[in-house]
Amino acid sequence: MCGRFSLAVTDWAALLPQFGFDSMDFYYAPRYNIAPTTEVPVVFFAERQRTLQTMRWGLIPPWSDSFTSRYATHLARTESVLEKRLYSRLVGRQRAVLLADGFYEWQTGSRQPYRIRVQGEEVFALAAVYDVWRGADGGERASCSILTRPANAWMAHIHDRMPAVLRASQVDAWLRPDCTDASEMQQFALHYDMPELYAYPVSGRIGNVRVDDAECFVPLKDDASRMGGQ
DNA sequence: CCAGACGTTGTT
DNA sequence: GTCTGG
DNA sequence: CCAGACGTTGTT
DNA sequence: GTCTGG
Numbered sequence: 662m663c664g665r666f667s668l669a670v671t672d673w674a675a676l677l678p679q680f681g682f683d684s685m686d687f688y689y690a691p692r693y694n695i696a697p698t699t700e701v702p703v704v705f706f707a708e709r710q711r712t713l714q715t716m717r718w719g720l721i722p723p724w725s726d727s728f729t730s731r732y733a734t735h736l737a738r739t740e741s742v743l744e745k746r747l748y749s750r751l752v753g754r755q756r757a758v759l760l761a762d763g764f765y766e767w768q769t770g771s772r773q774p775y776r777i778r779v780q781g782e783e784v785f786a787l788a789a790v791y792d793v794w795r796g797a798d799g800g801e802r803a804s805c806s807i808l809t810r811p812a813n814a815w816m817a818h819i820h821d822r823m824p825a826v827l828r829a830s831q832v833d834a835w836l837r838p839d840c841t842d843a844s845e846m847q848q849f850a851l852h853y854d855m856p857e858l859y860a861y862p863v864s865g866r867i868g869n870v871r872v873d874d875a876e877c878f879v880p881l882k883d884d885a886s887r888m889g890g891q
Numbered sequence: 892c893c894a895g896a897c898g899t900t901g902t903t
Numbered sequence: 904g905t906c907t908g909g
Numbered sequence: 910c911c912a913g914a915c916g917t918t919g920t921t
Numbered sequence: 922g923t924c925t926g927g
Contacts, residue, residue, distance in 0.1 A: 664910020696927045724904050732898040746897045746906055868911045870927045
C-alpha cells in the first residue's frame with residue numbers, strides 16, 4: 662500500500678504558509694508518480710527550527726554502510742513501529758511529514774490503481790519518521806518512512822492498509838517538538854481523526870515508474886468506480 | 892558469547 | 904548502533 | 910507500489 | 922522465483 666504518491670504543485674507561494682513557511686531553498690519539479698528511493702519534500706523540526714527540505718523516500722539508518730537498503734523501508738507499520746530496531750527510537754524525536762496531493766493504491770483483487778485525495782485539501786501530509794546518514798566524507802543525507810495503519814471503513818473498499826494521512830491543520834499535532842513520548846505519538850498516529858478521502862480510478866500506466874506526467878491524474882471513464890465526492 | 896538482521900506488501 | 908537468535 | 914533484472918569476459 | 926531500482 663502507498664507505494665506511490667504525487668505532488669504536482671507549482672504554486673508554492675500559496676502552499677508554503679499552510680505548512681508554516683514563507684520560502685523554500687530547493688528547486689522542485691512537479692511529480693505525478695513518485696516512487697520509493699527518490700527525493701521528496703519533507704517538513705520536520707531540526708534544532709527547534711521548522712524545516713522544509715528533500716529527503717530520500719526509504720529510510721537509511723546511520724549505521725548503514727551505504728545510502729541504499731536491501732530492505733523495504735519506505736513504509737513503517739504504526740502498530741508495531743516501537744518494536745522495530747530501524748524505527749523505534751525515531752518516533753519520539755524524529756517525526757516528519759511528506760507533502761502530497763494524492764497517493765495511489767492498487768485495489769486488492771482487481772489490481773485497478775486509484776488516486777486518493779483528501780476532501781477539501783489540495784495538498785495534505787503523510788505522517789513519517791526520518792533518520793540521518795553520514796557518509797565517509799562527513800556529508801549528511803536524510804531519509805524517511807511513511808507510517809501506515811489499518812484501513813478505515815472507507816479505505817477498506819480498496820485496500821486493507823493505508824498511510825497516516827493528515828490535513829495541513831493536523832501537521833503540528835504530529836510534529837510537536839515539545840513531545841518526545843514515543844508511545845503517545847504512536848497512539849496519536851493510530852487514533853487521530855482521519856480526514857475524509859475520495860478516490861477515482863486512473864490508468865494502469867502509473868505502474869511504470871518512468872511514467873511521470875499530467876496524464877497520471879486523468880480519471881478513467883468509469884464513474885461507477887469513483888468513491889466519495891469532489 | 893558472537894553472528895546476523897535491521898522491512899513491508901501482497902499473493903498463493 | 905542495537906536487538907534477536909542460536 | 911510495479912518493472913525489470915537476474916551475468917561474465919573482454920573489447921572499444 | 923526473488924531481489925533491486927525507481
